[in-house]
Amino acid sequence: MTRAFNWLFPHPLLTVLLTVVWILLQNDFSAGMAVFGLILGVIITKVTAVWWPERPGGVSVIKFLSYALIVIWDIMVANIQVAWIVLTKPNSKLRPAWIVIPLDLVQPEAITILAGTITLTPGTVSADLSDEGHSLLVHVLHTDDPDADRDGIKERYERRLKEIFA
Amino acid sequence: MSIEVIGTYAVAICLLIGAAFALIGTIGLLKFNDSMTRLHAPTKVGTIGIGALLLASMIHAHVFADGSMHELLIMAFLFVTAPISANFIAKVNIHRRSCDAPPPPPKDDTWSTLNVPEADRELAEPEKV
Numbered sequence: 316m317t318r319a320f321n322w323l324f325p326h327p328l329l330t331v332l333l334t335v336v337w338i339l340l341q342n343d344f345s346a347g348m349a350v351f352g353l354i355l356g357v358i359i360t361k362v363t364a365v366w367w368p369e370r371p372g373g374v375s376v377i378k379f380l381s382y383a384l385i386v387i388w389d390i391m392v393a394n395i396q397v398a399w400i401v402l403t404k405p406n407s408k409l410r411p412a413w414i415v416i417p418l419d420l421v422q423p424e425a426i427t428i429l430a431g432t433i434t435l436t437p438g439t440v441s442a443d444l445s446d447e448g449h450s451l452l453v454h455v456l457h458t459d460d461p462d463a464d465r466d467g468i469k470e471r472y473e474r475r476l477k478e479i480f481a
Numbered sequence: 482m483s484i485e486v487i488g489t490y491a492v493a494i495c496l497l498i499g500a501a502f503a504l505i506g507t508i509g510l511l512k513f514n515d516s517m518t519r520l521h522a523p524t525k526v527g528t529i530g531i532g533a534l535l536l537a538s539m540i541h542a543h544v545f546a547d548g549s550m551h552e553l554l555i556m557a558f559l560f561v562t563a564p565i566s567a568n569f570i571a572k573v574n575i576h577r578r579s580c581d582a583p584p585p586p587p588k589d590d591t592w593s594t595l596n597v598p599e600a601d602r603e604l605a606e607p608e609k610v
Contacts, residue, residue, distance in 0.1 A: 339550050352540065354601065390529065398505045401505055401506075401508055401522070409513075409518065411517060413581075415587065426587065431561070434563065434567050435564060436520065440521060440571055441519055441564070442568065442572065442574075442594075443592040443593060443594045445588065445591070446590055446594065446596040449586065449588040450587060452583050452592055456518055
């Protein structure tokens with residue numbers, strides 16, 4: 316039974332996601348469209364499973380939702396801060412900096428989410444990963460204390476992602 | 482106050498917020514004089530500016546028409562793809578040396594953008610040969 320399930324759904328979460336995206340694309344819910352979305356979800360995950368053989372480990376959904384809410388709140392707060400910097404700070408007083416974040420995360424999915432979060436929160440852009448994937452290069456628009464920024468990102472985002480992908 | 486009046490005001494406020502952030506992002510793009518700091522402007526427009534405009538579109542569709550969920554998809558795709566384009570622009574900047582050189586990583590040898598295979602080293606850094 317589990318083997319048949321694994322054969323049909325190599326990535327169950329991706330199948331669910333594709334079905335939901337298909338239903339949203341229709342902009343109108345009907346049973347036929349849901350079934351068609353499910354068929355698409357099964358076919359697409361089966362065909363692309365060759366390039367993504369390993370299933371990502373378990374994810375705590377509730378913790379992930381709270382993480383998403385925190386990120387959305389941070390995006391709004393940081394947007395206003397950066398808008399203030401753009402409007403009021405002259406270029407000569409701007410202190411951009413590179414900061415290096417040593418990573419405790421190992422899963423590629425978790426590192427991708429962390430890098431995406433850092434880029435989406437205004438004021439920081441994740442620029443690069445080291446060749447073995449142990450640290451992340453981040454560019455900050457304006458900072459007085461790069462070390463505090465690094466610790467803030469580690470404490471606020473990476474610690475939560477570690478719990479989510481534990 | 483009917484639902485239409487409240488909806489109209491909500492749409493107008495969302496449009497104003499979105500337009501204001503888009504304007505501030507553009508001012509930032511013009512004002513900053515370094516390619517890395519300039520990169521920070523589009524990430525702002527991509528999140529709050531577009532988010533507020535799409536929210537206005539959603540409220541309008543739900544109040545005055547049957548409602549539409551396409552905006553959620555647009556937002557999801559934007560949030561997924563915006564960091565990737567920002568990442569590529571940052572990588573190009575590092576390659577072109579148009580910004581300060583990044584500090585070396587603490588654990589590994591180098592950043593993956595600067596990691597050139599042995600066979601291509603002469604092509605990558607001709608001035609050192």
